[in-house]
Amino acid sequence: MKETQNSIGAYLKAHWKTVLFLVVLLIGIGLADNFVDSYLRRLLNLCAIYVIVSLSMNLVNGFTGQFSLGQAGFMAIGAYTVAVFTVPIESRAAIFYLEPMAPFLANIQLPFIVALILGGLAAVVVAFFIGSPCLRLRGDYLAIATLGFSEIIRIVFTNTQSITNGALGIKSIPTISSLWWTYGTALLIIIATVLLINSTYGRAFKAIREDEIAAEAMGVGLFKTKMTSFLIGAFFAGIGGGLFAALLGTVDPKQFYFTLTYNFLLIIVLGGMGSISGTVIASFVVTLGQEALRFLDEPMAFGLDLPIFRPGLRMVVFSFLLMVIVLFYRKGLMGTNELTWDFIAQKYHAIKQKLSRKKASTEGGGQQ
Amino acid sequence: MVVGMTMETFLQQLINGLSVGSLYALIAIGYTMVYGILRLINFAHGDIFMMAAYFTYFGIAVFFMPWYVTFIITIGLTMLLGITIERVAYRPLRDAPKTSLLISAIGVSFLLENVATYLFSGKPQAFPEFPLMTTPFFIGGLSFQPVSIVIPIVAFILMSALLFIINKTKIGMAMRAVAVDYDTAKLMGIKINGVISSTFAIGSALAAVGAILWCMKYPSVLPLMGVVPGLKCFIAAVIGGIGNVKGAVLGGLILGFSEVLMVAFFPALTGYRDAIAFVILIIILLFLPNGLLGKKQVEKV
Numbered sequence: 047m048k049e050t051q052n053s054i055g056a057y058l059k060a061h062w063k064t065v066l067f068l069v070v071l072l073i074g075i076g077l078a079d080n081f082v083d084s085y086l087r088r089l090l091n092l093c094a095i096y097v098i099v100s101l102s103m104n105l106v107n108g109f110t111g112q113f114s115l116g117q118a119g120f121m122a123i124g125a126y127t128v129a130v131f132t133v134p135i136e137s138r139a140a141i142f143y144l145e146p147m148a149p150f151l152a153n154i155q156l157p158f159i160v161a162l163i164l165g166g167l168a169a170v171v172v173a174f175f176i177g178s179p180c181l182r183l184r185g186d187y188l189a190i191a192t193l194g195f196s197e198i199i200r201i202v203f204t205n206t207q208s209i210t211n212g213a214l215g216i217k218s219i220p221t222i223s224s225l226w227w228t229y230g231t232a233l234l235i236i237i238a239t240v241l242l243i244n245s246t247y248g249r250a251f252k253a254i255r256e257d258e259i260a261a262e263a264m265g266v267g268l269f270k271t272k273m274t275s276f277l278i279g280a281f282f283a284g285i286g287g288g289l290f291a292a293l294l295g296t297v298d299p300k301q302f303y304f305t306l307t308y309n310f311l312l313i314i315v316l317g318g319m320g321s322i323s324g325t326v327i328a329s330f331v332v333t334l335g336q337e338a339l340r341f342l343d344e345p346m347a348f349g350l351d352l353p354i355f356r357p358g359l360r361m362v363v364f365s366f367l368l369m370v371i372v373l374f375y376r377k378g379l380m381g382t383n384e385l386t387w388d389f390i391a392q393k394y395h396a397i398k399q400k401l402s403r404k405k406a407s408t409e410g411g412g413q414q
Numbered sequence: 415m416v417v418g419m420t421m422e423t424f425l426q427q428l429i430n431g432l433s434v435g436s437l438y439a440l441i442a443i444g445y446t447m448v449y450g451i452l453r454l455i456n457f458a459h460g461d462i463f464m465m466a467a468y469f470t471y472f473g474i475a476v477f478f479m480p481w482y483v484t485f486i487i488t489i490g491l492t493m494l495l496g497i498t499i500e501r502v503a504y505r506p507l508r509d510a511p512k513t514s515l516l517i518s519a520i521g522v523s524f525l526l527e528n529v530a531t532y533l534f535s536g537k538p539q540a541f542p543e544f545p546l547m548t549t550p551f552f553i554g555g556l557s558f559q560p561v562s563i564v565i566p567i568v569a570f571i572l573m574s575a576l577l578f579i580i581n582k583t584k585i586g587m588a589m590r591a592v593a594v595d596y597d598t599a600k601l602m603g604i605k606i607n608g609v610i611s612s613t614f615a616i617g618s619a620l621a622a623v624g625a626i627l628w629c630m631k632y633p634s635v636l637p638l639m640g641v642v643p644g645l646k647c648f649i650a651a652v653i654g655g656i657g658n659v660k661g662a663v664l665g666g667l668i669l670g671f672s673e674v675l676m677v678a679f680f681p682a683l684t685g686y687r688d689a690i691a692f693v694i695l696i697i698i699l700l701f702l703p704n705g706l707l708g709k710k711q712v713e714k715v
Contacts, residue, residue: 113516179699186455187699189516190648194692197645205685304641308524315517358532365525372518373506 063387079225087223089337091293094228095286096329098235100313101322102282107311108319108382109243110275111255116176116192117310119199120169120280121287122302126203127165128288129216129297131156137218141211148208158220162288169284170277172199181272184258188276196304204299215298222292231289235282239322242278251275255320309336312368316378324380332364339363422556427678428671433562433631435670436569440624441647442654442662443576444617450593450657451613453512457519458499460644461526462618466492466625467541467635468534474542481544489622496618497611505607523644530637541633548630561630568627572620573663580659585612593657646691653698655708664706669694 058065078090099117106114135155138147146152156164176195180188203210210216222228242248250271253261262268291297309332317328342359371378383389441463448456469491473484503518547561580586588609591599600606628643629635650669654661669691677684698705 107513111513113513115520176696179696183699183703186516187652187703189455190645190652191692191695191699194645194649194695197642198689198692201686201689305524305527308520311517311520319513356532358528358536361528362525362532365521365528369503369518369521369525372514372521373503376510376514 075225075229084223087225088293089334090225091222091228091289093330093333094225094232095289095293096310096313096333097232097326098228098289099283099286100310100317100325100329101235101239102279102286103307103310104314104317104319104322104325105239105242105251105282106275106279108314108321108325109248109255110251110272112181112272112276113186113189114192114276114279115189115304115307115311116173116195116280117283118302118304118306119192119196120173120283121290121306122196122199122203122297122299123169123172124162124165124284124287125291125297125302126210126216127168127284128158128161128291129219130209131161131164132158132220132292133216133218134220141214141217142208144212144214145207147211151209158222158292162285162292165288166281166284169280169287173277173280174273177273177276181276182269193304193307196302196307200299200302210299213299215296215301217296219291219295219297221295222289228289228293231285235285236322236326243322247271247274252320308365308368312364312371314378315368315371318378318380318382320382321378321380321384323385324378324383327379327385336360336364423678426556426558427674429558429562431671431674432667433565433670434674435667436566437624437628437631437666438643438647438650438670439663439666440569440572440620440627441643442650442666443573443659444621445648446651446654446656446659446662447589447613447617449651451589451596451610452504452508452515454504454515454519455648456617457516457644458503458522458526459617459621460640460642460647461523461530462492462496462499462640463621463625463628463643464530464635464637464640465495465526466618466622467629467639468530469622470626470629471539471541471635475539485626488626489619492618492622492625493615496614496621500610500614505610527637527641534637536637538634538636541629541635543633544630548633559631561627565627565631568623572623573659576616576620576659579616585609589613642688646688649691649695652695653705655705658705658707661705661707 078087082090099121102120103114103117106112130151131154133141133155135153138152172195176191177188180191204213206212243251250261250266253264253266254268254271258268287302290301294301313328313332314325316332317324317326339360342355342363343357345353345356441459444459444462445456448454448459466488469488470484473479473487474481479487499522503522504515507515507518544561547564548559550557550559552558578586580589588599588604589612591602591604592606592609596606599609646669647666650665651662652665653668654663654665672694673687673690676690677687
């Protein structure tokens with residue numbers, strides 16, 4: 047008993063800054079949960095969901111070096127699972143008015159958390175079928191197969207009228223508005239990812255990213271390891287999709303157009319492929335940025351008759367940003383670094399040194 | 415299902431499959447050539463195809479140019495677009511990790527789609543009609559659109575010309591050399607940049623012709639029109655064996671025939687038409703990962 051107390055004490059002593067940060071963060075979320083208005087609440091929830099999905103993408107693309115573009119599809123699976131299983135039974139007849147819900151589903155209603163996990167697992171099953179042929183091969187087949195899958199899953203959901211209500215989508219899904227659901231899940235997934243990356247598996251992921259042949263020669267099972275990363279990524283993305291459905295309260299196939307995946311791609315490239323903290327920061331930057339730049343889409347004429355601001359400009363800006371980062375700042379914000387206390391201290395000292403050197407040189411210049 | 419189909423409709427579907435397949439083949443060649451040389455999925459290829467459709471639309475419907483002038487300008491502009499994309503987005507990353515190159519390709523694709531949405535609006539535009547091409551004619555109870563016959567003929571002529579260029583000319587030899595071994599080709603004095611630019615030019619020109627013919631058959635132009643054909647044509651290139659031009663043609667035709675015939679035989683599956691390509695992709699990757707005509711690739715250290 048005493049020993050465990052000691053080890054907890056030692057842990058607190060070694061990581062007091064992190065623990066303090068977490069406590070402040072939790073208090074912050076608690077305060078925000080009570081005081082922000084519904085618009086900001088929705089936006090903050092969206093940020094957390096983007097953190098979850100971007101992290102799932104970074105795990106596969108950034109840490110394991112496999113190019114997957116299926117995030118929108120996995121989200122769609124998670125979202126539809128939550129939608130189908132949590133919509134109140136009494137309102138189902140009104141939603142499925144074109145064709146009644148399939149009898150084997152019509153009377154099943156699950157608690158949100160169960161449906162959420164089920165959605166993640168459904169994404170894993172689908173990911174297994176895509177991964178089995180693609181991850182065995184070297185090359186870029188995964189990219190095209192996952193991108194194709196995101197298109198297909200939309201086609202499937204549009205055509206399975208009696209399960210997904212087709213193009214009409216499913217409305218009146220019980221919504222979550224508390225920040226705890228999204229931020230709690232995001233925190234759990236961040237912690238899980240950190241633990242995973244620092245485990246044997248994580249080291250195998252990175253070995254594959256750096257050099258597949260060398261990794262194989264060192265005894266890393268390529269297929270199994272890639273598959274592990276891909277399946278975990280799909281699970282997280284499915285969870286993210288489930289939360290997304292519960293946040294919006296409605297799902298339809300158009301929400302999960304494959305261009306949604308490009309948002310997450312922008313996030314992981316901006317944050318740094320292979321940086322967890324970079325992904326978290328970039329998720330907030332991009333999500334809030336997309337909201338802040340909404341004015342670009344609003345019609346506004348410049349000078350005579352030149353409507354520069356009109357629908358579509360915002361996405362042009364974002365895709366241009368993606369190109370600029372890839373071409374000129376390939377490492378993104380964080381590269382493969384993490385925002386640890388050591389990293390901050392290092393940066394702080396570097397800046398301080400730079401400033402004092404500048405000061406010294408200007409003073410020296412003044413004396414002469 | 416099958417019972418209702420007469421010999422006539424079956425023949426009609428075959429012609430239809432041939433023309434759809436030829437269109438896929440024209441676009442697939444661009445993918446396979448770029449992949450053969452740079453080992454890059456040029457995600458922007460489908461959007462180059464889309465831009466070509468808009469160039470033609472603007473030439474004829476907005477600037478009222480004669481169709482033959484428009485076609486020449488479209489092909490020229492599309493080649494220029496392809497070369498520029500390679501120059502700006504791919505060349506600076508030639509020594510970068512492959513992931514960066516792939517992201518750059520997706521970035522270009524996304525940028526072109528968004529720029530097209532911004533400039534031309536997301537609404538579909540009606541492609542100018544070519545009555546000569548679309549007025550059906552009849553041969554013994556069969557009705558054909560002339561365009562369905564013209565597409566395979568044009569495609570056949572262009573592919574023969576391409577095979578001639580690749581096999582008999584100096585630039586074609588250089589292309590094959592770069593595809594076999596990039597570094598050795600460079601050491602042998604081949605101007606890599608010129609070869610890559612001409613690869614992009616040829617691929618884009620074929621995509622431009624493909625776009626013009628496509629729009630004669632399906633007369634509607636919109637910013638995301640290149641996405642699904644782009645994905646399918648890459649799959650066609652994989653079916654035939656990526657990097658192999660004849661394979662791309664074969665893959666395109668197989669894909670075209672299977673789509674048209676599946677919808678003809680099983681009308682209930684019409685909604686899933688776009689999904690067939692991916693089912694075929696998964697099957698090919700499982701059983702014939704090098705494609706029908708591809709050689710086995712060995713990764714060297």
